[in-house]
Every structure is written in structure tokens, then in C-alpha cells.
Amino acid sequence: MPVVFIPTPLRDITAGTAEVTVEGNTVRAVVDALEQRYPGIKTRLCRGDSLSPGLQVSIDHVMTTRGLRATVRPDSEVHFLPVIGGG
Amino acid sequence: MSHTDELYLGKTSYQVLGKRPVRHDGADKVTGKAVYAADVQLPNMAHGKIVRSPHAHARIKSIDVSEAVKIPGVFAVVTAADFPNLERRSEVMGEGGPVNLAHMAANCLAMGKVLYKGHPVAAVAAANVHLAEEAAAKIKVEYEVLPSVTWVLDAMKDDAPLLHEDLRTDSMGKKGDRPTNVALHLQFEKGNIAEGFQQADIVVEREFRTASVHQGYIEPHATVALWNEDNRLKIWASTQGAFNCRQQVAQLLQIPVSQCLVVPCEIGGGFGGKIAVYLEPVAALLSRKCGRPVKLVMQRNEVFEATGPTPGSFLRVKLGATKDGKLTAGEAWLAYDCGAFPGGVIAPGCMCVFSCYELPNARVDGFDVLDNKPKTQAYRAPGATQAAFACEQVIDELAEALGIDPLEFRLKNAASEGTRRFDGPVYPRVGLVECLHAAKHSYHWKSPLSGANRGRGIAAGFWFNIGLASSCSGSVNGDGVVTLVEGSTDIGGTRTSIAMQLAETLGIGAADVLPQVGDTDSVGFTFLTGGSRTTFATGLAAYKLGLDLQAQMQERAATIWECEPAAVEVKYGVYSRNGQSLTFKELAGKISELGLDPVVGRASVSPEGSTNAFGVHIADVEVDPETGKVTVLRYTAIQDAGKAVHPSYVEGQMQGGAVQGIGWALNEEYFFDRKDQMRNASFLDYRMPTCLDVPMIETIIVEVPNPSHPFGVRGVGETPIVAPPATIANAIHKATGVRMTVLPISPPALWKALSEKS
Numbered sequence: 001m002p003v004v005f006i007p008t009p010l011r012d013i014t015a016g017t018a019e020v021t022v023e024g025n026t027v028r029a030v031v032d033a034l035e036q037r038y039p040g041i042k043t044r045l046c047r048g049d050s051l052s053p054g055l056q057v058s059i060d061h062v063m064t065t066r067g068l069r070a071t072v073r074p075d076s077e078v079h080f081l082p083v084i085g086g087g
Numbered sequence: 088m089s090h091t092d093e094l095y096l097g098k099t100s101y102q103v104l105g106k107r108p109v110r111h112d113g114a115d116k117v118t119g120k121a122v123y124a125a126d127v128q129l130p131n132m133a134h135g136k137i138v139r140s141p142h143a144h145a146r147i148k149s150i151d152v153s154e155a156v157k158i159p160g161v162f163a164v165v166t167a168a169d170f171p172n173l174e175r176r177s178e179v180m181g182e183g184g185p186v187n188l189a190h191m192a193a194n195c196l197a198m199g200k201v202l203y204k205g206h207p208v209a210a211v212a213a214a215n216v217h218l219a220e221e222a223a224a225k226i227k228v229e230y231e232v233l234p235s236v237t238w239v240l241d242a243m244k245d246d247a248p249l250l251h252e253d254l255r256t257d258s259m260g261k262k263g264d265r266p267t268n269v270a271l272h273l274q275f276e277k278g279n280i281a282e283g284f285q286q287a288d289i290v291v292e293r294e295f296r297t298a299s300v301h302q303g304y305i306e307p308h309a310t311v312a313l314w315n316e317d318n319r320l321k322i323w324a325s326t327q328g329a330f331n332c333r334q335q336v337a338q339l340l341q342i343p344v345s346q347c348l349v350v351p352c353e354i355g356g357g358f359g360g361k362i363a364v365y366l367e368p369v370a371a372l373l374s375r376k377c378g379r380p381v382k383l384v385m386q387r388n389e390v391f392e393a394t395g396p397t398p399g400s401f402l403r404v405k406l407g408a409t410k411d412g413k414l415t416a417g418e419a420w421l422a423y424d425c426g427a428f429p430g431g432v433i434a435p436g437c438m439c440v441f442s443c444y445e446l447p448n449a450r451v452d453g454f455d456v457l458d459n460k461p462k463t464q465a466y467r468a469p470g471a472t473q474a475a476f477a478c479e480q481v482i483d484e485l486a487e488a489l490g491i492d493p494l495e496f497r498l499k500n501a502a503s504e505g506t507r508r509f510d511g512p513v514y515p516r517v518g519l520v521e522c523l524h525a526a527k528h529s530y531h532w533k534s535p536l537s538g539a540n541r542g543r544g545i546a547a548g549f550w551f552n553i554g555l556a557s558s559c560s561g562s563v564n565g566d567g568v569v570t571l572v573e574g575s576t577d578i579g580g581t582r583t584s585i586a587m588q589l590a591e592t593l594g595i596g597a598a599d600v601l602p603q604v605g606d607t608d609s610v611g612f613t614f615l616t617g618g619s620r621t622t623f624a625t626g627l628a629a630y631k632l633g634l635d636l637q638a639q640m641q642e643r644a645a646t647i648w649e650c651e652p653a654a655v656e657v658k659y660g661v662y663s664r665n666g667q668s669l670t671f672k673e674l675a676g677k678i679s680e681l682g683l684d685p686v687v688g689r690a691s692v693s694p695e696g697s698t699n700a701f702g703v704h705i706a707d708v709e710v711d712p713e714t715g716k717v718t719v720l721r722y723t724a725i726q727d728a729g730k731a732v733h734p735s736y737v738e739g740q741m742q743g744g745a746v747q748g749i750g751w752a753l754n755e756e757y758f759f760d761r762k763d764q765m766r767n768a769s770f771l772d773y774r775m776p777t778c779l780d781v782p783m784i785e786t787i788i789v790e791v792p793n794p795s796h797p798f799g800v801r802g803v804g805e806t807p808i809v810a811p812p813a814t815i816a817n818a819i820h821k822a823t824g825v826r827m828t829v830l831p832i833s834p835p836a837l838w839k840a841l842s843e844k845s
Contacts, residue, residue, distance in 0.1 A: 061514075061515065061696075063696055084435040085362075086552070086805055
């Protein structure tokens with residue numbers, strides 16, 4: 001199952017747990033699975049039907065632009081990180 | 088094996104890449120024929136002038152334009168009231184995340200309050216610029232002056248003047264419960280820092296401050312807007328991204344993007360400062376109102392006072408290491424100002440602060456803080472230079488305390504393939520270790536440095552680099568020359584570096600590709616020139632375009648030779664079958680002569696992920712103890728560029744970034760008086776380095792191929808500005824024994840520190 005690294009500001013919801021293993025083959029499914037286990041976490045990660053616009057997701061160490069639609073493999077690592085811009 | 092099959096990662100022998108052809112746009116630029124936005128002249132064109140706030144913070148009580156509009160030859164006046172209602176509207180605009188449209192509009196024309204000196208309040212269009220200036224002076228604005236703040240820590244205080252009364256601190260979706268200037272609080276944690284510091288034999292903790300500096304591009308902002316009778320808006324702009332400019336203008340004016348056409352003119356520098364729009368929507372509003380094209384051009388003081396500087400910052404960095412020089416833990420607390428509106432560069436600042444090192448335990452807190460400065464903007468590796476200034480000095484101090492050579496200390500702890508960053512992801516193949524080895528074996532590092540008050544410093548730097556969308560198209564002419572239309576504004580010679588990748592793919596010469604930057608109607612969506620992405624991502628599009636064109640050429644050759652396309656072999660631009668062969672040029676001529684379908688190709692890409700560029704810089708300085716003046720005696724920039732497509736341009740980026748970083752280190756700062764007014768808004772008083780201030784910047788290009796590009800290309804442009812301030816500070820410490828923790832390290836500041844030491 002994919003491993004989700006819980007962002008530090010959201011660990012108040014996971015009682016300090018930093019890494020969580022959940023089912024899901026897309027980021028959307030992973031977020032839904034997180035919400036099942038930690039109610040309230042989805043509203044911190046998402047806005048409506050999209051990833052929160054201030055966040056980006058890294059799957060297997062590659063930032064993806066596909067947001068909640070991105071594919072997650074059973075052995076994937078998922079990180080939610082702030083968006084960044086270059087100059 | 089076809090030529091395409093040979094384009095494999097790690098290939099070192101190329102026909103075009105790695106050479107130094109003459110840049111395609113060079114002649115126009117050196118002979119003054121290149122067209123910049125301020126050069127655009129249209130029939131019946133009006134000239135605009137912006138009315139700006141004289142106060143750093145004030146409530147606008149009234150704006151009276153009655154006297155201005157009476158002047159003959161004055162065509163239109165606009166204020167914030169001319170924008171559509173944008174309350175509670177936000178838009179995701181590319182890599183940087185959500186943009187509050189009301190804030191963006193209010194930065195172009197103030198709504199209710201002015202938040203920094205120079206904040207635009209109104210704009211006028213008239214028959215000529217002199218009339219526009221006269222009319223602007225007649226616009227009466229009544230203000231209620233408010234207390235102001237321009238230092239980030241002061242702005243964080245509970246009793247600080249509030250810029251936006253409705254703002255609450257956001258901590259990943261959790262809102263604070265009181266009004267504040269702290270827009271954002273970020274946190275990252277890896278491992279257990281308490282245990283990490285317990286494992287350390289030595290811990291160093293220091294505080295650092297940096298002043299706001301400006302990107303300092305030589306060409307001021309300029310635009311011409313023409314709102315046509317058919318309701319189509321055409322804008323000529325000095326912008327890093329025509330499509331991003333189009334999106335911003337369309338969103339601010341609430342018109343469909345397809346109704347707006349942006350023509351990117353040549354650009355005299357940007358460095359991150361020409362991404363946000365300032366003049367374009369205002370010129371559009373004026374044009375719509377007066378029915379003429381309207382030109383707006385900033386003066387230098389307007390550029391300084393009203394366009395994005397980089398943040399002023401406060402940083403506290405703590406690192407622990409064992410006696411044998413292994414880092415055990417790191418902790419950082421960063422506060423960056425974002426100016427008048429939320430959305431600064433604190434996130435990349437946080438994510439870069441420890442990015443050069445293998446750090447098992449780390450915690451980073453970051454704050455995005457409003458104050459009465461222009462809205463901050465990106466400046467080459469935004470946020471990373473301040474972070475490196477802090478971290479790289481603490482690294483240096485640890486090495487010195489442990490009696491370990493500073494380069495060896497960095498090598499012991501350098502991030503490499505497989506290193507887990509403290510913010511989570513693991514690095515793929517990266518080149519920091521190779522850069523450090525290149526530094527170690529450089530003539531500079533091995534050369535002796537003697538003499539009083541002289542010292543040598545070293546520091547490392549990192550920037551992510553990005554991918555995102557790029558498009559291009561191309562057509563093969565009858566003379567064998569390929570016309571390439573690409574969507575990336577040319578900064579630093581990117582036309583040529585993109586054309587070279589197309590030429591390499593097709594097996595033709597760089598001079599046989601004619602590149603041009605298309606407007607937003609002429610080429611597919613292309614994200615801006617920034618984030619060190621253009622040679623990587625638009626180059627990738629050019630590579631794919633080359634494959635498309637080559638396949639079509641194969642097909643036409645097959646028609647001529649009456650065979651299947653697969654039977655046509657292609658090698659280095661020569662198409663052959665059964666002893667017959669045609670060069671690319673000959674085949675192009677045949678296609679034209681025989682009237683076969685023209686060869687027209689296109690490609691679009693959207694690569695994901697970072698290309699992760701590291702650099703290491705070395706500086707020798709001499710300090711005058713009588714004045715505190717620092718002379719840079721020798722400077723070397725080393726960087727992993729992946730495959731250096733055009734080495735001269737890579738060297739140019741490294742040299743330019745290093746010089747800008749030296750200016751940041753030694754001279755540059757926004758100097759505010761007690762009323763928070765910038766007092767040095769000219770190049771006379773805002774002292775950027777000239778060629779007389781710096782030595783020849785030596786460069787060493789390290790080529791560790793990027794696994795996510797067929798030629799191994801990485802981004803280059805931003806990393807070179809990250810290490811210089813730390814490098815210079817470390818060299819000054821070696822020269823004097825004084826640790827300078829505040830930027831700029833100006834002569835008075837260093838003289839004071841030397842005096843206190845003695």
C-alpha cells in the first residue's frame with residue numbers, strides 16, 4: 001500500500017503520526033482513505049474537488065501537476081508540499 | 088540504428104550541443120534593431136502616466152480627477168473603480184500557487200488603501216507624455232496617513248500596523264483567530280531533532296538578517312495596449328511569459344483569455360521580476376476608455392518603488408555535528424517579508440535551507456509576513472539565497488570549530504542520489520558531490536592566497552528548477568532551413584539553446600534553424616521563462632518537434648523512393664535507402680520541387696519534477712580595515728548544468744548570477760527612512776556592481792546528466808545566485824575573523840564590526 005508522509009502542520013489530526021499506509025491508486029483515493037481514518041484531514045488538503053491551490057503533491061519523489069488525478073502505485077511514497085515558484 | 092535511437096542519456100558526442108554558435112538574435116540586439124516594448128509606436132497612440140502614493144501606508148479618502156480631465160489632450164483617467172469586482176476571486180497561475188485577484192488588481196491600482204510608497208492610485212492617458220504628467224499632477228488624492236512598518240520582525244509584532252485587517256494566519260488550511268500581518272506559517276519536520284542535537288558534539292546557532300534587494304533589470308517595465316473595436320485586446324509587453332501575462336490580464340479584466348493577444352517583445356532582463364503584471368491591465372483599461380492604443384513606460388524610480396524586490400528576511404539557523412564531522416540535526420526559523428500582499432517566497436526558502444546536506448533530523452518553521460513594501464517577487468532561486476547565507480555560514484563555523492577543511496566538511500555531508508530531503512522526497516541523480524570535487528581540484532582552490540586581510544571562502548547552493556508546459560512548431564522550407572516558432576520569451580539566449588536541440592535532433596546545423604518567439608495566437612501554451620525551465624522544457628518540446636519533422640521527412644523520402652517509410656534510414660541528417668541518399672537540405676528541396684505535402688510539425692510537453700541544480704562557489708577577498716571596503720580578488724562559480732547545450736550561455740548565467748549575488752552581498756539594499764520611504768531609488772544610489780567592481784568570474788561547468796531529459800539538460804539560470812553572499816561572508820570571516828550576519832556587508836557595516844572586534 002502507498003505510504004503517505006503527513007505534513008507537519010497536519011500531524012495534530014494524526015496524533016503525531018508522520019507516516020501512514022493507506023489504500024488507493026490515485027491521490028484522490030489516498031486522500032479519501034486518509035479522511036476515513038483521520039476525519040477533517042481532507043478539508044486541510046483539498047479545496048472542493050481539487051488539491052488545495054497552495055499545495056502540490058510529490059509521488060515517488062517527483063512533483064506532479066496532476067493533483068488528485070495523479071496515479072499512485074502500491075509501493076509509492078506520497079508527499080504533500082507547498083507550491084513554489086521560480087524566477 | 089537510426090539517428091533518433093542514438094540520442095541516449097550519457098552520450099557525450101554531439102554534432103551541435105556543446106558548441107558555441109552565434110546567437111540568432113545577436114545582430115539585432117547589438118545593432119539596436121531589436122524591438123522592445125517601449126519602441127512600439129502605433130497610429131493615434133496615447134501616452135500614460137501613473138499617479139503614485141507618496142505615503143507608505145494610508146487610507147484613500149477621495150480621488151478628484153475633475154481638473155485633470157479638463158486639460159485639452161487628456162483622453163482618459165482610470166482608478167481601481169474601473170476594475171470589475173474581483174472580491175473573493177482567486178486563480179491558480181502556474182507554479183506559484185493561488186493568486187488573489189483582488190490583491191493583484193489592488194497592486195495595479197490601489198483599492199481603499201495605499202500599502203507602500205509608489206503604490207499606483209490612478210492613471211491618465213493623454214496625447215503625449217508631458218500632457219499625461221501634467222494631468223497626473225492635477226489629480227487630487229486625499230489620504231489619511233497610517234502608521235507603517237518595513238522590517239519583517241516588527242511587522243510580526245502584536246501591535247504592528249495591520250495592512251489587511253481581514254487577514255488571518257494560514258497553517259495548511261487552519262486559520263488563525265486574530266488579525267495579523269503573518270499570512271502563512273509553514274512547518275517541516277524530519278526525524279527527532281532533540282535526539283539529533285543530543286548526538287552532536289558541537290552545536291552552532293546564529294541569527295541572520297538580509298535587506299530587500301531588487302532584480303535590477305536594465306529595461307524598465309513598459310507596455311502598449313490596444314483595445315480594438317471588435318473588443319479584442321492586444322498587448323505588447325516586456326514579460327517573462329506572454330501566456331502568463333495574458334492569463335493575468337484576462338482574469339483581472341474578467342474577459343476570456345482568447346479575447347486577449349499578448350505579443351512578447353524583446354526583454355531587457357527579468358530575473359523573476361517580470362512575471363507579475365503592473366502596467367498591462369492599466370494600459371488596457373485606459374485604451375478601452377479612450378479608444379486609442381496606450382503606452383505606459385516606468386521610470387527607474389517607479390521600478391524600484393513599485394515593482395517586486397526580493398524579501399527582507401530574518402533567519403535563525405542551528406546545526407549540530409559529531410567530532411568526525413557528520414551533521415546530526417538542524418533547526419531553522421525563517422521570516423521573509425512579502426510586501427503589501429500575501430504570497431512571498433517563504434516556501435522555497437524553507438525547502439532550500441538544508442537542501443545541500445544529508446541531515447537525519449531537522450525542523451524548519453517559516454513565516455510569510457506582510458509589510459509596507461512593494462509586493463515581493465521572485466529573484467533567481469527565490470528565497471534560496473537568504474537561506475544559504477544563513478546555513479552556509481553555520482556550516483563554515485562548524486567546520487572551523489571541528490578543525491575540518493570547509494570543503495571536506497561539505498563533502499562529508501553532501502546530498503547525493505538517495506538522500507532524503509528534510510521536506511520528504513528523495514533526490515534522484517544530482518551533482519553536488521561532483522561540484523565539490525571540481526572545486527577541490529580547481530586551480531583556484533589549490534592556489535595559495537597570501538597577504539594581510541585576505542581570505543578565501545566557499546559555499547554551496549541549490550535550486551529546484553521546474554518543468555511545466557511548453558509548445559513549439561516548425562516548418563521545413565525548400566532551402567532546408569527550418570523555421571521554429573516557440574513560446575518562451577528569450578532570456579539569456581534561449582532561442583538559440585532551443586534551436587540547437589532541434590538542430591541536434593534533425594542532424595542539421597544550428598544556423599539552419601531560424602527560431603522566433605511567437606505571440607499567444609501563434610504558438611501553443613508555453614509557461615513563462617523562469618524557474619530555470621526554458622532550455623530544459625522548451626528544449627524538450629524542440630526535441631519532440633524534431634522527431635515529428637524527421638518522421639515526416641522520412642515519409643516524404645519514402646514517397647520519392649517508392650518504398651515504405653521504415654525502409655528509409657536516417658543518420659545525422661542524411662536520408663538513405665539502397666545506395667541512394669539525400670541530405671536534409673536536398674530532401675527539403677525535392678519535397679518543394681515535387682510539390683509534396685509541406686513538412687510542418689508541432690510538439691507540446693509538460694514534464695514533471697525538478698531538475699535539481701547544485702553549485703559551489705569560491706571567493707578570495709581583501710578587506711580594507713580602514714574603510715571596511717571589500718575587494719573581490721578572485722571568484723569561481725562551479726555548477727552542475729546537466730548537458731551544457733551552449734556552454735557560453737551557461738557560463739554567462741553563472742557569471743551573471745554570481746555578480747548579482749556579489750552585489751547582494753556587498754552593496755545592495757532598499758534603504759528606508761523613518762517614514763518608510765525608499766531613499767535610494769536610482770542606480771546612482773542603489774549601487775549594483777559594475778565590471779569595475781568584480782574580477783572576471785571563472786566558471787567550471789560540471790555535467791551530470793539529468794535523467795529526465797533525452798540530452799541530460801538541467802536548468803541553469805537560478806542556482807548561480809544562491810551561494811555568493813555566503814561565499815563572500817565566509818571569505819570575509821577568513822580575512823578578518825569577523826562573522827558578518829547581516830546583508831549587505833557594506834563598508835560602514837564591516838568597518839563597525841571590525842572596530843568592535845579590535
